[in-house]
Amino acid sequence: MNEYVDNEARKAKLVGKTVTMAHGAGGHQTSELIDMIFKAHFDNPDLTADDAAVLTPPIGKMAVSTDGFIVSPAFYPGGNIGKLSICGTVNDLSCMGAKPLYLTCAFVIEEGFPMEKLEEIAEAMEKTAKEAGVRIVSGDTKVAGKGQVDGVFITTTGIGEITDGVEVAGNLAKPGDAIIVTGDIGRHGCTILLAREDFGIDADVTSDCAPLWGNVKAVMDATHELHVIRDATRGGVGTVLYEIAGQSQVGIRLDASKIPVAPEVRGVCGMLGLEPLYLACEGRLVIMAPKEQAQTIVDALKVCPYSQDAAIIGEVTEEQPGKVVMLTEIGTQALLPQPGGELLPRIC
Amino acid sequence: MNEYVDNEARKAKLVGKTVTMAHGAGGHQTSELIDMIFKAHFDNPDLTADDAAVLTPPIGKMAVSTDGFIVSPAFYPGGNIGKLSICGTVNDLSCMGAKPLYLTCAFVIEEGFPMEKLEEIAEAMEKTAKEAGVRIVSGDTKVAGKGQVDGVFITTTGIGEITDGVEVAGNLAKPGDAIIVTGDIGRHGCTILLAREDFGIDADVTSDCAPLWGNVKAVMDATHELHVIRDATRGGVGTVLYEIAGQSQVGIRLDASKIPVAPEVRGVCGMLGLEPLYLACEGRLVIMAPKEQAQTIVDALKVCPYSQDAAIIGEVTEEQPGKVVMLTEIGTQALLPQPGGELLPRIC
Numbered sequence: 199m200n201e202y203v204d205n206e207a208r209k210a211k212l213v214g215k216t217v218t219m220a221h222g223a224g225g226h227q228t229s230e231l232i233d234m235i236f237k238a239h240f241d242n243p244d245l246t247a248d249d250a251a252v253l254t255p256p257i258g259k260m261a262v263s264t265d266g267f268i269v270s271p272a273f274y275p276g277g278n279i280g281k282l283s284i285c286g287t288v289n290d291l292s293c294m295g296a297k298p299l300y301l302t303c304a305f306v307i308e309e310g311f312p313m314e315k316l317e318e319i320a321e322a323m324e325k326t327a328k329e330a331g332v333r334i335v336s337g338d339t340k341v342a343g344k345g346q347v348d349g350v351f352i353t354t355t356g357i358g359e360i361t362d363g364v365e366v367a368g369n370l371a372k373p374g375d376a377i378i379v380t381g382d383i384g385r386h387g388c389t390i391l392l393a394r395e396d397f398g399i400d401a402d403v404t405s406d407c408a409p410l411w412g413n414v415k416a417v418m419d420a421t422h423e424l425h426v427i428r429d430a431t432r433g434g435v436g437t438v439l440y441e442i443a444g445q446s447q448v449g450i451r452l453d454a455s456k457i458p459v460a461p462e463v464r465g466v467c468g469m470l471g472l473e474p475l476y477l478a479c480e481g482r483l484v485i486m487a488p489k490e491q492a493q494t495i496v497d498a499l500k501v502c503p504y505s506q507d508a509a510i511i512g513e514v515t516e517e518q519p520g521k522v523v524m525l526t527e528i529g530t531q532a533l534l535p536q537p538g539g540e541l542l543p544r545i546c
Numbered sequence: 547m548n549e550y551v552d553n554e555a556r557k558a559k560l561v562g563k564t565v566t567m568a569h570g571a572g573g574h575q576t577s578e579l580i581d582m583i584f585k586a587h588f589d590n591p592d593l594t595a596d597d598a599a600v601l602t603p604p605i606g607k608m609a610v611s612t613d614g615f616i617v618s619p620a621f622y623p624g625g626n627i628g629k630l631s632i633c634g635t636v637n638d639l640s641c642m643g644a645k646p647l648y649l650t651c652a653f654v655i656e657e658g659f660p661m662e663k664l665e666e667i668a669e670a671m672e673k674t675a676k677e678a679g680v681r682i683v684s685g686d687t688k689v690a691g692k693g694q695v696d697g698v699f700i701t702t703t704g705i706g707e708i709t710d711g712v713e714v715a716g717n718l719a720k721p722g723d724a725i726i727v728t729g730d731i732g733r734h735g736c737t738i739l740l741a742r743e744d745f746g747i748d749a750d751v752t753s754d755c756a757p758l759w760g761n762v763k764a765v766m767d768a769t770h771e772l773h774v775i776r777d778a779t780r781g782g783v784g785t786v787l788y789e790i791a792g793q794s795q796v797g798i799r800l801d802a803s804k805i806p807v808a809p810e811v812r813g814v815c816g817m818l819g820l821e822p823l824y825l826a827c828e829g830r831l832v833i834m835a836p837k838e839q840a841q842t843i844v845d846a847l848k849v850c851p852y853s854q855d856a857a858i859i860g861e862v863t864e865e866q867p868g869k870v871v872m873l874t875e876i877g878t879q880a881l882l883p884q885p886g887g888e889l890l891p892r893i894c
Binding site for chain 2: 219220222223224225226227228248249250251252253254255256258259260261262263264265266267268270290291293294296300302303304305306335336337338339340341342343345346347348351353355356357358360367368428429431432433437536537538541542543544546
């Protein structure tokens with residue numbers, strides 16, 4: 199009860215306030231900003247007030263991953279840059295079969311950025327970190343002048359504990375493997391595209407941004423016979439498939455009719471002439487595993503949040519190594535064009 | 547020999563080129579940029595091409611620290627943002643008594659940024675990481691549009707192994723402790739100030755930016771009786787001393803005549819009415835330890851690079867807890883004004 203009252207008082211203090219250069223100078227205003235917003239949300243026994251957190255290392259091997267987030271706009275249907283900054287790094291660790299343990303976050307904030315927006319970002323980070331079971335242990339806050347950074351950029355770095363007995367990597371795909379996606383594709387890229395209002399299209403699309411450690415764990419609990427787990431972010435599922443085809447020197451054959459795409463995403467892609475396979479996801483995995491395990495994996499995924507629509511979309515082949523071929527809905531085969539160019543920038 | 551020829555060819559390819567939005571889209575241009583510049587410099591057995599590095603964790607406790615670097619200008623006498631981004635995190639770990647093992651780095655680069663400048667930054671990072679004995683293990687590259695980021699921002703995160711038997715923290719200062727600085731103060735802040743050309747002062751000042759793990763190790767090898775080790779960055783030595791005075795609830799008495807300040811820094815401060823104690827350092831430590839250990843510590847520091855001018859500058863007192871008092875050169879006592887306000891923004 200008391201905490202609620204305090205929290206209301208804390209929030210009331212943020213109304214109408216903005217971030218100033220003094221908040222980034224390292225003096226008492228910096229401490230105030232950290233206490234008022236970041237510490238209020240991230241507090242946990244491992245969070246340090248010093249320059250470095252002191253932590254118990256993972257048992258066995260550890261995975262370490264870093265990602266900078268500069269998504270524009272920073273707020274969009276289904277999430278914001280705060281949620282994204284946790285999901286991105288949690289998912290990179292998860293794709294190595296690593297349980298996310300610790301996260302650091304470094305903010306660069308534009309002078310004049312509204313405190314209430316920063317509060318919203320921190321709130322989303324807290325909620326997502328809790329859901330993913332990861333602790334924020336250390337942070338940094340810098341302020342750049344008006345026009346020297348676009349709103350707020352966040353860099354997160356994650357440390358995870360690698361699960362014994364699972365070895366997954368982009369070069370381990372084998373002919374005969376089934377290719378699974380954990381849900382409908384292209385949502386995040388489509389959402390950001392529409393949020394930029396450059397196109398004047400009004401469609402009800404929300405980002406798929408989600409922390410996926412629980413999904414990876416469910417899959418690993420069901421089978422250790424896994425070859426590749428990757429999250430399809432920048433560049434979408436298509437780019438990830440081309441990367442794996444190259445790294446593993448295998449061909450990839452997709453069945454277009456099996457690829458889950460939400461009708462609203464398909465609609466937008468149709469209007470703009472975009473390929474959903476090249477639109478970013480922020481909550482979708484591509485999994486490759488021996489065909490015999492495919493249904494077990496899909497069944498495990500279907501009972502988890504964020505992957506009820508998991509589907510087998512194709513298979514790994516010996517033919518056409520390095521290429522991705524699509525079996526179209528009318529029964530013909532076509533090469534998926536290679537990714538390249540700008541795609542959609544600043545989507546993560 | 548062959549490597550030299552290849553390296554020349556690699557560098558020749560960078561001439562006149564700039565970073566484009568496509569370099570940040572996650573496709574093959576992103577891979578090319580990483581290979582051409584970052585991998586060429588950072589290559590080591592722990593550097594990952596995947597989303598996360600797989601590492602052997604530290605033995606015992608580990609220290610984890612993150613820092614965003616947005617210094618403006620990015621190139622200045624004595625260093626650049628690349629060197630700074632390694633030193634800052636290496637020094638944060640070192641101040642916890644932790645040997646720096648692994649670093650990650652995330653870049654946000656402005657569209658149009660010259661490749662040759664990026665090469666210079668990566669070169670400085672490589673050199674500094676080698677000197678500090680730390681491995682760059684994972685990275686991330688994002689590109690923001692022209693005017694959406696000022697040049698290049700770098701966030702580094704470091705993982706270190708904490709030395710058994712040494713416990714240092716800002717709240718462990720004790721009355722009777724000697725206060726040591728490892729060299730002349732205020733160089734970095736003064737250098738950035740002059741590099742901005744706002745003042746039209748032409749003085750020959752270079753940044754003190756340096757990786758200090760070797761210095762901390764030398765001190766710990768000489769004695770384990772240490773209470774506080776801090777690097778004086780944003781806010782300078784004065785801000786650090788006020789922080790420690792507050793955290794440890796002790797007073798601090800400085801002897802102004804003992805504080806090492808380079809004549810050129812003193813000159814600039816005199817002209818602009820600045821207090822060198824509040825100018826940033828990026829290669830200076832503040833150490834507090836029992837008086838009996840002070841000379842041993844100074845002797846250990848004087849034989850290391852970057853700390854030949856180490857000096858005892860004052861002592862920790864029971865009187866005036868939370869305050870920093872200066873014994874002036876004419877024998878009077880004065881309270882050091884409390885830090886606050888903007889100080890000098892974007893100096894790190």
